[in-house]
Amino acid sequence: MTTAPTLQATPPVAANDRSGSIANPRIRLYKKRIAIKHPDPQAGERLLAEALGAVDRDALHGILKQLAKASAIGHRPDEANLAFMISTIKRIAPSDSIESMLAAQMVCVHMAAMRSACRLACTDNLAQQESITRALTRLTRTFAAQIEALGRHRGNDERAITVRNLSVQDGGKAIVGHVTQHANVLVAEAGPSEARQEAGR
Structure with missing residues (x-):
């Protein structure tokens, strides 16, 4: 004779449940x-x-x-x-x-x-x-x-922007390194040549 299983409140599935061990009401x-x-x-x-x-x-x-x-x-x-x-x-x-x-x-x-x-x-x-x-x-x-x-x-709308092609006109300067924009603030990590120029000043 086959009987239908009894339905119960669902317990947490795994021990590493980061949302807490208490089942939802x-x-x-x-x-x-x-x-x-x-x-x-x-x-x-x-x-x-x-x-x-x-x-x-x-x-x-x-x-x-x-x-x-x-x-x-x-x-x-x-x-x-x-x-x-x-x-x-x-x-x-x-x-x-x-x-x-x-x-x-x-x-x-x-x-x-x-x-x-x-x-x-x-x-x-x-x-x-x-x-x-x-x-x-x-x-x-x-x-x-x-x-x-x-x-x-x-992430407070923090999105990394990667510049692949760069054109610098006469008299302009370019940052050599990684440039990331977070919440409308530009942060530049200077590359090796840029770091040497800064150290020489």
């Missing part, structure tokens, strides 16, 4: 409300707020409602999808409101991409395959751009 979705399942409601809200990077109660419930709508399967919010989305955002570890919103968008784009991939695998219609492939391509490119945006935000 589970969310119950009702017709007109969202309930946080935790023995201590305040502690449950606090744990979820930390996981989602929400700065206050309004931000927490606002983002939960948005994620619940995005978790829908057949127009009905899905608790398993919502749990996955919350767990993924927790691993991204948003530290402010911008990161919180961006992380939420990232998981929503990922969910949409996976739905598109499922539709692509389930259709033999050539026109539908082309349409779904275009949508999937846009979604995966958007996801990659979101990763870049998160990295730039966390």
Whole structure:
């Protein structure tokens, strides 16, 4: 006789889980409300707020409602999808409101991409395959751009600029070495010839 496995709250997957060993409180979705399942409601809200990077109660419930709508399967919010989305955002570890919103968008784009991939695998219609492939391509490119945006935000928009071709007019000077721009400040590392010139002055 085969019995269905009992579903339980998901424990941390690995011992090196940097986001903490406490599992997220589970969310119950009702017709007109969202309930946080935790023995201590305040502690449950606090744990979820930390996981989602929400700065206050309004931000927490606002983002939960948005994620619940995005978790829908057949127009009905899905608790398993919502749990996955919350767990993924927790691993991204948003530290402010911008990161919180961006992380939420990232998981929503990922969910949409996976739905598109499922539709692509389930259709033999050539026109539908082309349409779904275009949508999937846009979604995966958007996801990659979101990763870049998160990295730039966390690095305070520090981007290295490499100059490959350089032209110096008569009377001009060139820096021989590596030039990096961080937050609109130019930092130059002098090369060997430049360092010898500076030492001779």
